[in-house]
Amino acid sequence: MRDVRRDPAFLDDDPILEYLNNFGSALVAAYPGARGETGADFYFFAMRDPMLNAFALPGGFIAAHTGLLLAAQNESELASVMSHEIGHVTQRHIARMIGQQKQDALMPLAALILAALASKAGPDAAVGVMMGGQGLQIQRQLNFSRDAEREADRVGFQIMGSGGYDTSGMVGFFQRLQTATKVYSDLTPPWLMSHPLTSERIADIQARIRETPFRQRVDGLEFHLVRARARVLQDVSTQGLIDATKVFEFQLTNQSRQQQAAAQYGLALVALKRGELTKAGDLLAKARATMKPAAGAVFSTGQSTSDAASMFASMSLEIKLAPGQPASMAPLTVKEAEQAYQQFPLSRGIARQYAKALIASGQLDKAAVFLREQVRLYREEPKLYELLAQTYAAQGKLSLQHIALAESYVLSGAVPAAVDQLTIARKAPDASFYDLATIDARERELQERVKEEKKENKER
Template sequence: RHIARMLGQQKQDALMPLAALILAALASKAGPGAAIGVFMGGQGLAIQRQIYFTREAEREADGVGFQITAAAGFDTSGMVAFFQRLQAATKVYSDLTPPSLMSHPLTSERIADIQARIRETPYRQRIDGIEFHLVRARARVLQDDSTQGRLDARSAFESQLTLQSRQQQAAAQYGLALLALKNRALSDASAWLAKARATMKPVAGAVFSTGQSASDGAAMFASMALDIALAPGQSPALAAPTLKQAEQSYQQFPLSRGITRQYAQAMIASGMLDAASVFLREQVQLYREEPKLHELLAETYAAQGKLTLQHIALAESYVIKGAVSAAVDQLAIARKAPDASFYDLALIDARERELLTRQREEKKEKKEK
């Protein structure tokens, strides 16, 4: 709707430069300065109207976002926290720009608008699932990989352990397990993960007021266990038990994309390369937009000594990531591989032509812009 209204607005504004030109011609009798002033004023008014329209559209989009967030069951006060972070991050730049020239409303205005909407919305009690707390703990570790960042995360998790909430405690233990894994302290990681699982075990006789079944975060715990089992430094003797563990987790959580990839990694680590290649080819057909699957398939082909297929798989991974030039380079390497068959060469030629055509179109679009 915004695009349709914008086109209608542009049609109206298109008359302004023409009107300004006519007025400038009439004002030229009073001198060239007056003519230039009238013409530039008309141009400025047209641009200002476009900025105003964009600003109003963004304000309306905030309202739509608020409605979607509320309808999805999320805490709408999170929008306020987001805008506050945005305000802190862009304070230096926004202070230098006059409000009348900004294409978006002032962040302070957006915060006030959302807060007003929150006050008008009836309060609903929400219970966060354990997955929310686990993902937040994981993000806390991954957002800052520096030494100080890890120390800060550890301090936060240790403080969180003192809270009375089981979910908070389990999330802190999960975060400490991830920190230990990052530091390659695999035994500590396993110990913290075991504590997190024990914390989230169902309590006998517990009653949940929502009537919903309480999630225990089993999928994320299983994925973490596989991360630890597949980590560098583990004994090769653990490859077979890890594969069995990965297979059980995949059967229990077949829709988990992380566990699916870990199952493939376990097959590669245990030397089941043929089974891994068959499994990954099936996954690639089902989930064509996952570059990691193509990378794992390339790793499998490399272990099998299939150089042509390895570089073809890498090329597809680069295509998904948007690196078309790198994909073309990988196809060129695949063509020169000693094991390239006639079928492989035909496939490479067809894919290369397609990618080169795509490259030319992208370059043409950039020039036109």
Template sequence: MLGDTERQDLSPLMERKLGEEIMRDIRGDPDYLDDAPILEYLNNFGGALVAARPEVRGETSFDFFFFAVRDKQLNAFALPGGFIAVHSALMLAAQSEAELASVLSHEIGHVAQRHIARMLGQQRQDALIPLAALVLAALASRAGGDAAIGVFSAGQGLQIQRQLNFGRDAEREADRIGFQIMGEAGFDTSGMVAFFGRMQSASRSYSDLTPAYLQTHPLTTERIADIQARIREQPYKQRADSLDFQLVRARARVLQDESGQGLADAEMFFKIQLEQPGRFQQAAAQYGLAMIALKKGDPRQAQVRFDAARDVLGKPPAAGTFSAAPPTPAPNAILTGMELDIRLAPNQPAAMAQRALREADAARLRFPLSRGIAQQYADALLGAGKVEEATRYLRDQVQLYRDEPKLHQLLAKTYAAQGKIALQHMALAESYALSGASLAALDQLDLARKASDAGFYEMAVIDARERELQERRREQLKEKK
């Protein structure tokens, strides 16, 4: 197989290390959508695709990580080691979960066949040089790059024809793997052609507006014909989209542009969407309007819109419409999280703090795997004045989930409320380090060292962490030369 060649030039462990280094830079980018409901949905959805074909994890059993970036171009890209991104615009353009599954499955195919590792292996150079190019390529991908292949290859001066030939082979193989994943996960495989075909039609109508996904994933007639032939061999599957799919798309629409004009455009879109017949679409529109109301600092209007979403979901489906969902959906983490956001909003009356805490406590027990609700519970503890309890809870959380910057930010907030200045700056240092901001992290450690309450134990931890971050900083500078 294409993905099996030249494996010795870039080990799976090195591939993962490259991906983790790139992710540190991406997490520090303001357009990285660090939104708990979107991240949870993408990772649950993408995880189900991976679980349908476990061998895509490879010999080292990589944990895939799916994330979103704020960008109005239709694109998605894969990074070394199982990190897969989707642009917010592509989430909005996908008309069904089958279409979204076609894109994510294709990117999983690139990772599973180690296309990036093969390209890096062909360079036969020190790994530090490819890392610098990959960081640049990953950040540039929002302007139209995929899997760092195009930018990286151009940087090394490979012949254009060789790049195109490799790209075509890789795309066909990713199509094949992605198609198999979709089918085994129970999705309608025609979603792949439907999505690609709609983008191709758009590019023919507006030649100067070719979707970035088509630029980075060139669709040849041969590829489309091959996908269509595979579809004819598969039994037709009808699968209703989940409520979460519609809710997450509403979140992405609001978060894609949070300017005054952007929110006004989103509001107009949701009001038009309210006229659509589907319950889930109507509920998502009310949910989006509730989110906009919160952005505008109006929790009362947000509650009105949220209640309207609940009312829509309580109604039976309209006659003649297909719905595999029950009239009243099961408890939903995204809806619960929105209701907690409303309870925790700044402009709520003081008495709401205790109610928010009770509901957040119940929610974390109902949804123990939701990282967003776990963070909301910590916010609720702080809002109710239970600072010591919040500190204990967050200290346990950061031990279990060491790679979540928001947990360290919240922990810093609790330490500040207790007047523990050294610990506050140490927690902020961890938050910055996880977000790729090594210099800011070092500055926080310096402030922690100067704090009057820094004892022997804190100083030892500060010194050790400072050495680690300084070494990382030296490596980053060396890589970018």
């Protein structure tokens, strides 16, 4: 996962991450016992990739490609793929696969990779590999994963049902994905490659659908806002932004107000990426106005209005904190950020935007107090330490700046770089006696960790 985070394709975007984690947690909550005896955590994230795919990593990490977010027309369709992946995690398929390999004494990694590549190349090639020395073991591996797939479908379906999602569209969505790719390219999307729509699988799903009462579900506006964001952020090149604009302009002709608002929101983000800040602000105001209920009308934006409202609030701050805004605006931005933080205290993105606003307006003492409190509450966020380092730098507190930077490196998994920062912190002329004691203790811990990691690497 550390490697994934460093991958440029990792979509490090707070509103999308917050949406996916709210959405995913609700799915997980719909399956009793999903977190297992250990109360395991799940973490959902997106990869910048137009290919339709979703996958699970060991440890409850579940990824959706932007291509999948864009292909899903409603939350039920997105839920059908995500809850299948949750099924793999809850049934401990990955752990069981690794355990199985140990039992077999050896399942050389090279053979596994070869089998995986071969099965992508076509059924004949797979047979060819299986005829070789490792044949039996690979056969067992493939059989096991067919069972696992069936199990993940079963759990996924259960999650869809108790989560209140419409299961009737599941087969339709998978079939649509398959035909869409047949028309536009020869490539089967990766998810369908590992999850072929066999007639057996379709029959299984359809039998389950018949037993489930039909449920009409209203999607939240935030789903459409997240798709608009994914469309822009998937490709922020000049051409990418032109293409996204065309899609949004067409989307504006849609009758649904949610669709119109999402298109305006998307166009606002395009403007922001182009540095057209006034235009971005105007378009965002338009999106908000589109969703405002007419006087006296009861207007529902779906289940969790507050998520869409927090996305609007965070986008407004994103525009106001963008480079190129006049310094005179900073005090007003702080006020807006403080209000947004009070209104949406659970949004990590807005909390950091509040800190950024304080720093930009020169309220450094207040920023330092706020950030020190934040790192105490949220111990796993390297970005908080980066902001704290930035605050100390602006205050001219050199030693504290490099101590904070060291902590941000530790959390990103770059321990040797963290040790370097501590060395710089020690040499800083303003290092107090107390700072030096902190640095020494922390450095000893980190040196130990570096040694451990070296040992582990050797054993591997």
